[in-house]
Amino acid sequence: MSTALNASPAAATHVRMSYLEALIQAQIEELERDERVILMGEDIAVYGGGKIVDRFDASRIWSMPISETSFTGLGIGAAINGLRPIVDLSIASFMYLASDQIINQASKLRYMTGGQIKVPIVFRCCMYYGASIAAQHSDRPYPLFMNVPGLKILSPSSPADIKGLLKSAVRDDDPVLIFEDTKLWPVKADVPVDPDHLVPIGKADIKRSGNDVTVVAIGGAMRAAMEVADAMAKEGISLELIDPRTLKPLDTETIIRSVAKTGRLVLVENAHRICSVTSEISAIVAEEAFESLKKPIQRLTAPDVHVPFSPSLEQGMYPGKDHITAAIRKIL
Amino acid sequence: MTLGRTEQLEAFRRMLRIRRFEEEGTRLFKAGKIPAGAFHASIGQEAAIVGACIALRDGDAMTGTHRSHGHPIGKGGELSALMAELMGKATGICKGRGGSMHLADNTVGIISESAIVGGGIPLATGCAMAAKVRRIDQVSLCFFGDGAVNQGTFHESLNMASLWKLPVIYLCENNGYAITTSIARSHGQPDIAKRADAYGMPGVAVDGQDLRAVYEATSAAVARARRGEGPTLIEAKTYRFDEHNVGLFVPGTPYRAPQEVEHYRTQRDPIVLYRKVLLEEGVEEKILISIESEVIASVAAAIAFAESSPMPDPATLYDYMYSTPIGGSQRPAV
Numbered sequence: 001m002s003t004a005l006n007a008s009p010a011a012a013t014h015v016r017m018s019y020l021e022a023l024i025q026a027q028i029e030e031l032e033r034d035e036r037v038i039l040m041g042e043d044i045a046v047y048g049g050g051k052i053v054d055r056f057d058a059s060r061i062w063s064m065p066i067s068e069t070s071f072t073g074l075g076i077g078a079a080i081n082g083l084r085p086i087v088d089l090s091i092a093s094f095m096y097l098a099s100d101q102i103i104n105q106a107s108k109l110r111y112m113t114g115g116q117i118k119v120p121i122v123f124r125c126c127m128y129y130g131a132s133i134a135a136q137h138s139d140r141p142y143p144l145f146m147n148v149p150g151l152k153i154l155s156p157s158s159p160a161d162i163k164g165l166l167k168s169a170v171r172d173d174d175p176v177l178i179f180e181d182t183k184l185w186p187v188k189a190d191v192p193v194d195p196d197h198l199v200p201i202g203k204a205d206i207k208r209s210g211n212d213v214t215v216v217a218i219g220g221a222m223r224a225a226m227e228v229a230d231a232m233a234k235e236g237i238s239l240e241l242i243d244p245r246t247l248k249p250l251d252t253e254t255i256i257r258s259v260a261k262t263g264r265l266v267l268v269e270n271a272h273r274i275c276s277v278t279s280e281i282s283a284i285v286a287e288e289a290f291e292s293l294k295k296p297i298q299r300l301t302a303p304d305v306h307v308p309f310s311p312s313l314e315q316g317m318y319p320g321k322d323h324i325t326a327a328i329r330k331i332l
Numbered sequence: 333m334t335l336g337r338t339e340q341l342e343a344f345r346r347m348l349r350i351r352r353f354e355e356e357g358t359r360l361f362k363a364g365k366i367p368a369g370a371f372h373a374s375i376g377q378e379a380a381i382v383g384a385c386i387a388l389r390d391g392d393a394m395t396g397t398h399r400s401h402g403h404p405i406g407k408g409g410e411l412s413a414l415m416a417e418l419m420g421k422a423t424g425i426c427k428g429r430g431g432s433m434h435l436a437d438n439t440v441g442i443i444s445e446s447a448i449v450g451g452g453i454p455l456a457t458g459c460a461m462a463a464k465v466r467r468i469d470q471v472s473l474c475f476f477g478d479g480a481v482n483q484g485t486f487h488e489s490l491n492m493a494s495l496w497k498l499p500v501i502y503l504c505e506n507n508g509y510a511i512t513t514s515i516a517r518s519h520g521q522p523d524i525a526k527r528a529d530a531y532g533m534p535g536v537a538v539d540g541q542d543l544r545a546v547y548e549a550t551s552a553a554v555a556r557a558r559r560g561e562g563p564t565l566i567e568a569k570t571y572r573f574d575e576h577n578v579g580l581f582v583p584g585t586p587y588r589a590p591q592e593v594e595h596y597r598t599q600r601d602p603i604v605l606y607r608k609v610l611l612e613e614g615v616e617e618k619i620l621i622s623i624e625s626e627v628i629a630s631v632a633a634a635i636a637f638a639e640s641s642p643m644p645d646p647a648t649l650y651d652y653m654y655s656t657p658i659g660g661s662q663r664p665a666v
Binding site for chain 2 (some may be wrong): 038064067070071072074077078079080081082100104109110111112113116117150154162201203248249
């Protein structure tokens with residue numbers, strides 16, 4: 001079990017820092033550890049990357065013109081030719097421009113060449129939402145990419161996890177997409193100082209152990225789920241909170257084991273509802289653990305509608321504590 | 333820069349290898365020995381390919397296109413694994429995962445043959461970027477067609493290559509038609525080499541049927557790239573003798589006048605033209621004839637190898653998906 005969001009006082013081996021600070025630290029440490037690692041992106045210094053830009057020369061930090069499709073392809077070509085690029089796509093909604101290169105090249109080239117090449121590249125995809133920036137800057141597009149073979153997809157929700165997973169991604173020989181939930185950037189918790197602190201790709205984390213209901217929450221949705229778990233604990237209701245941390249490959253074993261114990265499953269995420277992670281988990285649990293279920297699976301997601309600009313329209317569209325609490329009560 | 337006699341004969345040999353490989357490939361495709369799909373021959377374009385490749389070193393990198401057969405052969409690749417790949421065999425260069433449009437042979441430095449038009453342009457540019465970061469003496473050569481210069485990746489990549497003076501050569505095999513769409517019907521300004529001006533790099537148009545012209549232009553571009561002076565755009569004006577792909581039926585009025593096709597086939601065959609050059613330069617004809625016989629034998633051996641090779645075992649379907657396999661979702665779905 002890794003560090004919880006509201007961690008206990010730091011031990012000597014840990015330092016308390018924000019999700020964003022952990023993200024920056026992980027990149028600095030990997031750039032220092034391995035000279036093949038480079039960072040590519042637009043306006044890197046502006047969005048928290050100032051400390052990185054100050055520390056390395058221009059051969060390691062590549063400030064990109066606004067050419068998302070092609071600089072993504074440059075990163076892929078550089079990865080094939082011996083570098084280990086971290087490509088910062090700035091805002092996840094920009095991935096659609098980069099998606100031809102991510103899908104048709106990065107995800108496929110190893111397979112299509114019969115293993116002659118490898119593509120060790122990391123894409124940082126920051127998801128902004130709930131911020132009144134309207135539909136073209138607010139997407140949470142990870143479900144689209146889960147449908148693509150050849151990718152690995154991460155969605156860390158704690159500072160320790162973002163540090164450990166980003167490091168694992170940089171050291172992995174395949175293309176990895178990291179979806180960062182910017183809602184989590186300011187969240188502080190204890191983070192291991194060990195520069196080799198790695199969180200394995202493909203392993204879920206049980207953020208709270210419990211017996212009554214399994215709640216699987218993705219990315220920023222974990223914050224609300226934790227608050228609900230704390231509140232319901234006072235009523236004697238015990239939730240088991242699972243953060244998959246990796247969306248591809250999904251650690252279905254951990255989820256199925258938990259459902260076998262609780263018999264009840266609530267799934268929470270902030271992406272759109274259709275063909276989402278929660279759809280996939282529901283299908284897998286229905287296929288492989290149907291007999292464990294005492295009640296129907298509950299899914300909480302953003303609706304199938306674009307993100308509006310006006311706060312009065314946007315604020316109610318993501319599952320919050322009240323929605324999660326109600327879904328749990330419905331199946332208790 | 334001119335080629336020495338050994339390189340001249342090697343260039344002649346490689347052009348012939350492409351021609352024979354594709355003539356035989358076409359025959360096998362029509363006979364059903366190559367799986368149904370798309371077979372794009374570069375017959376007629378051999379000088380544009382080999383003239384560029386012969387200017388490279390073994391360690392230089394390359395990307396290509398859906399018309400992929402010529403590139404690995406032009407770069408010096410072995411024929412057996414390429415022919416086996418055409419047939420979808422386990423011994424194919426891509427283990428039967430790529431096929432005709434994707435004969436990427438990394439043993440000769442090819443990192444991708446992209447059947448997404450323009451898709452390889454950023455890859456070659458990034459490959460050159462890595463060479464610069466790693467301070468290695470390597471250039472990247474990027475093949476693409478006249479259709480690809482209208483993709484955004486062409487413009488974005490040339491801008492970045494120029495900005496950072498990356499060691500990359502952009503080589504447009506301009507055969508005049510993107511499938512059936514002519515330059516006149518798709519390019520607001522028909523001179524592709526001129527587009528280089530917009531990105532602050534040299535742009536050179538050459539006769540793509542003349543191996544010497546392509547070699548000289550590419551050599552100059554390679555030397556410039558190795559000196560750290562940045563990229564060059566070369567437009568090799570060439571022609572494909574066959575249809576866009578074998579068996580393609582185009583209804584209505586022919587998009588290429590039959591006389592035009594005939595003219596290129598009879599007057600502008602790059603192999604015939606180069607053979608004449610070599611004879612004029614004093615190469616004994618018996619040497620050329622022996623190369624021709626050797627190439628016929630090599631292609632026959634490659635076909636025999638491919639035909640006797642096994643098809644891939646269905647149990648290997650998931651192989652080569654990941655460097656570090658993920659298990660889990662990679663289970664059989666049916």
